[in-house]
Amino acid sequence: MSEKPVILVTGGAGYIGSHAVLALRDAGYGVTVVDNLTTGFRWAVPQDIPFYEGDIADQDLVNRIIEEQRVRGIMHFAGSIIVPESVENPLKYYNNNSAKSRSLIESAVLGGVRHFIFSSTAATYGVPEESPVREDAPKQPINPYGMSKLMTEITLEDVSKAHDLNYCALRYFNVAGADPECRTGQSTAGATHLIKVAVEAALGKRSHVSVFGTDYETPDGTGVRDYIHVSDLARAHVLALEALMAEPQRNHILNCGYGRGFSVLEVLDAVDRVTNAKIERRFEGRRAGDPGSLISDNRAIMERFPWRPQFADLDRIVTHALAWERKLSEIRAEA
Structure with missing residues (x-):
């Protein structure tokens, strides 16, 4: 029995969730995973971690997991994340990211779970007037993805005032890379993240990389983004959990990024450097x-x-992403 409490990780078979599972286990926490495997992979969760295949909106299942595993905290990664898809299919996003999160939060309250960490996004800011963007900047999402995440932030704020639950919403910027030990990484087919796309192209899985926009007011005209290594992000979740447990009356809404950006061309140049190819x-x-x-x-x-x-x-992020992409090819070849 772990001395530290058991944490339920929703979406723990997905990209960021599987890294959080490893970070929690490495830090000595008990971990349990629930994932419907729509976009996640069962092999991404270590065999010795309790795993439940199912949906977070299944309250009977979630309530049973909380009771069986004696869950004391929840890290919530389950949801949909593709911005263009959210515009084409907003109902899917308001269901997966808003309605199902509401159901999960209710299960947490009913089960006496005290601490809740939410996977949010910089998309809640929309197109900010200033960059770098602070947490108190106006929240003006320009797509259903950002709005669906913001709705869950608001739900958590209101629920924390009415119930014995504190929370941390972490607003991610551009997550990239993979576990340095190559235990897990981004495995979704057809991913849209630039570094994932670029390393696929470097390994011949794509013919090219599209650069959208060359006339921005940036040094080289291409879009600039703040790329954060997924393992640093996972570590932030563990520290958020410890902060919530240390101060049960305090909530946190925090950006997760490095505070500096790279352009699309700078990222592609980094991949060229690491692979010694073009x-x-x-x-x-x-x-x-x-x-x-x-x-x-x-x-x-x-x-x-x-x-x-x-x-x-940046080169280290690319190196880890590339190593995982090569391993992923081996995993798929064996499957």
């Missing part, structure tokens, strides 16, 4: 709603938590 770039027009620059102001998380990034190096 990816084909195809220049296309801007995508609707893409800000020219989106960089986090990360001072708040650095001040509140003892969080110091270990992998804040």
